Amino acid sequence: MDVEFRIRRFDGEKSYWQTFNIPVKRGMTVLEGLYYIKENLDGSLTFRASCRMAICGSCAVKINGKPRLACETQILEIGNSLEVEPLDNFKVIKDLVTDFEGFFKKHEAVKPYLIRKDDNYEEPVELIQSPKELHAYYDFTLCVKCGACYSVCPAAATRDDYLGPAAITAAYRFNADSRDEGEKIRLALVCGDNGVWRCHFAAECSEVCPKQIDPAKAVQKIRFKSAIETIKSIFR
Amino acid sequence: MKVQHDIVIVGAGLAGMRAVIAAAEKSKKLSIALISKTYPIRCHSVCAEGGTAAVMREGDSFDLHAWDTVKGSDFLADQDAVEFFVREMPKEILRLDNWGCPWSRTEDGLIAQRAFGGHSFNRTIFAADRTGFHEVHTLYERMLMYPNVIRYDEYFLTSLVIEDGKIKGLTAIELKTGDLILFEAKAVILATGGAGRLYGFTTYSHTVTGDGMAVAYRAGVPLKDMEFFQFHPTGLVPSGILMTEACRGEGGYLRNKDGERFMERYAPEKMELAPRDVVARAMWKEILEGRGIESEHGYYIALDLTHLGEEKINERLPLIRDAAIKFVGIDPVEEPIPVRPVAHYTMGGVHTNANCESPVKGLYAAGEAGCVSIHGANRLGSNSTAECLVFGRAAGEKAAEYVLNADYSHVSNEVYKAEESRIFDEILGKSGDENPYQLKKELNETMDKNLWIFRIEDELKEAVKKIKELKERFNNVEIVDKTKGFNTDLVYTFEVGYMLDLAEVVAIGALNRTESRGAHYRLDYPKRDDENWLKHTLAYYTPDGPRFEYIPVTITKWEPVERKY
Numbered sequence: 001m002d003v004e005f006r007i008r009r010f011d012g013e014k015s016y017w018q019t020f021n022i023p024v025k026r027g028m029t030v031l032e033g034l035y036y037i038k039e040n041l042d043g044s045l046t047f048r049a050s051c052r053m054a055i056c057g058s059c060a061v062k063i064n065g066k067p068r069l070a071c072e073t074q075i076l077e078i079g080n081s082l083e084v085e086p087l088d089n090f091k092v093i094k095d096l097v098t099d100f101e102g103f104f105k106k107h108e109a110v111k112p113y114l115i116r117k118d119d120n121y122e123e124p125v126e127l128i129q130s131p132k133e134l135h136a137y138y139d140f141t142l143c144v145k146c147g148a149c150y151s152v153c154p155a156a157a158t159r160d161d162y163l164g165p166a167a168i169t170a171a172y173r174f175n176a177d178s179r180d181e182g183e184k185i186r187l188a189l190v191c192g193d194n195g196v197w198r199c200h201f202a203a204e205c206s207e208v209c210p211k212q213i214d215p216a217k218a219v220q221k222i223r224f225k226s227a228i229e230t231i232k233s234i235f236r
Numbered sequence: 237m238k239v240q241h242d243i244v245i246v247g248a249g250l251a252g253m254r255a256v257i258a259a260a261e262k263s264k265k266l267s268i269a270l271i272s273k274t275y276p277i278r279c280h281s282v283c284a285e286g287g288t289a290a291v292m293r294e295g296d297s298f299d300l301h302a303w304d305t306v307k308g309s310d311f312l313a314d315q316d317a318v319e320f321f322v323r324e325m326p327k328e329i330l331r332l333d334n335w336g337c338p339w340s341r342t343e344d345g346l347i348a349q350r351a352f353g354g355h356s357f358n359r360t361i362f363a364a365d366r367t368g369f370h371e372v373h374t375l376y377e378r379m380l381m382y383p384n385v386i387r388y389d390e391y392f393l394t395s396l397v398i399e400d401g402k403i404k405g406l407t408a409i410e411l412k413t414g415d416l417i418l419f420e421a422k423a424v425i426l427a428t429g430g431a432g433r434l435y436g437f438t439t440y441s442h443t444v445t446g447d448g449m450a451v452a453y454r455a456g457v458p459l460k461d462m463e464f465f466q467f468h469p470t471g472l473v474p475s476g477i478l479m480t481e482a483c484r485g486e487g488g489y490l491r492n493k494d495g496e497r498f499m500e501r502y503a504p505e506k507m508e509l510a511p512r513d514v515v516a517r518a519m520w521k522e523i524l525e526g527r528g529i530e531s532e533h534g535y536y537i538a539l540d541l542t543h544l545g546e547e548k549i550n551e552r553l554p555l556i557r558d559a560a561i562k563f564v565g566i567d568p569v570e571e572p573i574p575v576r577p578v579a580h581y582t583m584g585g586v587h588t589n590a591n592c593e594s595p596v597k598g599l600y601a602a603g604e605a606g607c608v609s610i611h612g613a614n615r616l617g618s619n620s621t622a623e624c625l626v627f628g629r630a631a632g633e634k635a636a637e638y639v640l641n642a643d644y645s646h647v648s649n650e651v652y653k654a655e656e657s658r659i660f661d662e663i664l665g666k667s668g669d670e671n672p673y674q675l676k677k678e679l680n681e682t683m684d685k686n687l688w689i690f691r692i693e694d695e696l697k698e699a700v701k702k703i704k705e706l707k708e709r710f711n712n713v714e715i716v717d718k719t720k721g722f723n724t725d726l727v728y729t730f731e732v733g734y735m736l737d738l739a740e741v742v743a744i745g746a747l748n749r750t751e752s753r754g755a756h757y758r759l760d761y762p763k764r765d766d767e768n769w770l771k772h773t774l775a776y777y778t779p780d781g782p783r784f785e786y787i788p789v790t791i792t793k794w795e796p797v798e799r800k801y
């Protein structure tokens with residue numbers, strides 16, 4: 001069966017749509033479709049991909065208006081005509097490739113690593129964590145940094161310094177880890193002018209997250225925690 | 237453009253990032269650069285599913301882990317390196333724990349372990365079936381703590397600069413702008429991963445194209461044991477996505493079309509958990525003898541998890557369930573998964589000693605790009621992520637010690653100009669009537685057919701001839717995309733060129749080795765031959781194809797014996 005791929009391209013100067021017709025078999029993914037085009041029809045088509053198993057986060061693009069991982073999206077589930085575009089809220093570099101530098105910088109900015117006073121590189125010791133404690137944060141570790149959430153975030157659309165759902169999720173992931181001692185430091189980082197209070201609670205992020213992470217919940221939990229800390233500090 | 241760093245690490249997978257942290261811990265004064273063609277968390281290592289081996293608990297021992305590894309390697313591993321490896325591993329697991337890795341836990345909150353093929357103790361530590369993903373993210377996050385680490389994300393290595401047997405730096409293309417950057421360095425660590433995409437049916441990420449190995453080889457550094465390629469028993473049909481060995485570690489069965497657990501006939505003791513070479517050969521034999529299950533994508537074997545129950549599958553193998561449902565529409569809770577042996581691991585790599593030092597002063601290699609060798613002719617599951625941690629650290633430390641007493645040596649402008657002209661005039665500017673995608677396709681077909689699980693002289697000769705033809709045709713490649721910025725067409729062409737060099741080494745190495753050992757199985761020489769072949773292969777680049785030398789295997793405690801499971 002032939003499927004029409006309409007792709008929004010960008011060559012560094014101008015943006016235009018181009019249509020390719022490709023033969024599709026059952027089971028073929030959108031990423032395989034893009035490779036088919038690159039290998040057989042137009043070698044200049046530019047996109048990112050690596051793992052092709054939905055774990056590296058490289059291949060998020062907008063497919064018929066919704067951000068998804070191209071490698072885990074079955075073409076025939078979408079239909080016989082597809083529109084593929086780069087993610088919104090990211091600057092386009094070329095075709096489907098967008099600039100992720102700022103996105104990763106925001107992630108870095110929330111100190112997304114375990115903070116412990118007894119950190120000992122030479123002589124590490126086993127920390128005890130019950131399965132229950134593990135489950136308390138585990139789902140939030142699954143973020144592949146694909147940017148899908150950020151691309152639909154209305155707060156990010158209006159303020160490009162907004163940390164965004166993924167970075168805030170990372171902060172929450174560590175705050176909720178029983179081994180961590182850095183919650184206060186991170187709260188200060190994500191509750192500033194560019195942080196959680198910017199969120200409009202559109203919750204679109206949670207809707208599009210391919211890992212079903214619910215970043216909106218992370219934002220909410222942090223807000224709650226931050227409100228409590230503020231109240232505490234007033235009475236201190 | 238030119239930049240200067242004490243240490244430049246190429247490759248931001250497990251090995252490269254572990255090396256960065258080790259070097260940064262050694263001295264805060266060092267300037268450490270990390271180059272990678274993908275963003276660090278997009279490296280191939282995130283695909284590792286099953287786990288990482290280490291001796292953690294009563295009942296297990298370093299000697300036992302070492303013995304399992306040596307036996308698994310079919311006695312081609314260097315035993316001094318293996319002994320070092322097993323001793324260093326437990327601390328690596330604890331470090332990752334201390335850095336936030338969400339290891340799966342026992343009821344009392346200890347780090348849990350599970351069974352894996354070829355290991356005679358349940359010593360595989362895991363984080364559900366997303367072990368590599370969590371390890372990568374943990375190392376990446378930890379790496380952010382060191383201010384003396386400078387990242388060059390999405391930079392593509394094109395050459396090493398070596399003069400008088402000493403590393404001086406390297407060149408890489410900044411993908412976003414397309415500019416060529418010269419990195420001057422006192423030490424370079426190659427951690428660019430394996431070469432799995434030589435094959436068409438493979439578990440590997442698209443980006444695993446052996447770049448570092450090929451660049452080193454071209455620069456005169458020998459490659460070791462490249463003929464040994466691992467075939468994993470269970471690649472999902474048709475995409476090749478890995479169905480982790482943990483499926484069998486957790487109790488899954490392999491069945492042929494008669495529903496028989498055929499491993500009974502091949503490895504009665506270890507059954508499905510015999511080492512990968514043994515299981516993959518058994519499966520392939522079942523298929524060749526007509527006991528595979530027919531499908532539109534060829535014959536396959538059934539990986540049966542249905543008896544494990546939904547709860548266990550959800551807890552221990554969530555990614556597998558998700559992938560099977562998403563990619564082939566099969567829920568493993570209800571139905572067996574269609575699988576077939578699949579190209580999975582490059583045992584060979586850049587020749588180094590147990591300190592990750594290559595023959596070139598200041599040049600190190602670690603992880604799958606290197607060959608220390610702890611895997612010999614066949615690596616055990618869980619030993620590779622482990623290798624990345626231990627030897628990534630070793631390489632980082634050794635390089636740091638080395639550069640603290642070394643000086644920069646300047647790379648002349650001519651070297652830079654020559655590389656620039658090679659890339660932009662000769663490769664990008666060239667016209668011709670071949671395209672890299674077609675060459676890659678033909679290479680993959682040849683590898684999948686002639687350098688697969690069972691090898692034989694005629695087919696190997698045919699492969700060597702075909703690869704030479706492809707190399708010839710490669711000179712005539714024309715790149716469609718002539719622009720500079722983010723030129724993935726150019727990158728792809730580079731990768732195909734790298735792979736053709738490596739394929740030639742694999743094929744001729746396999747043709748030369750007239751014995752069967754570990755993953756290298758010759759139908760015409762079905763026995764291991766310790767008298768003539770208990771030795772490592774070294775391949776050196778020459779313009780007419782590789783020149784081979786052989787060096788002895790280091791044996792400390794364990795003399796080769798027959799390998800039975």
Ligand SMILES: Cc1cc2nc3c(=O)[nH]c(=O)nc-3n(C[C@H](O)[C@H](O)[C@H](O)COP(=O)(O)OP(=O)(O)OC[C@H]3O[C@@H](n4cnc5c(N)ncnc54)[C@H](O)[C@@H]3O)c2cc1C
Binds near residue numbers: 428
């Ligand atoms: C599907 C799958 C599952 C696996 N599961 C397990 C498991 O459960 N347990 C286990 O022990 N092992 C497992 N392995 C093996 C293990 O994952 C790999 O051997 C290991 O992750 C390799 O890590 P690495 O750091 O050497 O390289 P990689 O993770 O491949 O990283 C290579 C890095 O080099 C960079 N790079 C490459 N070329 C260039 C270039 N030209 N310029 C700049 N940068 C470059 C890449 O961008 C990347 O950052 C698995 C392998 C596969 C395929």
Ligand code: SF4
Binds near residue numbers: 142208209
């Ligand atoms: S939270 Fe979800 S959508 Fe956002 S970056 Fe992470 S995985 Fe992608």
Ligand code: FES
Binds near residue numbers: 048049050052053
């Ligand atoms: S290619 Fe890795 S997530 Fe799609």
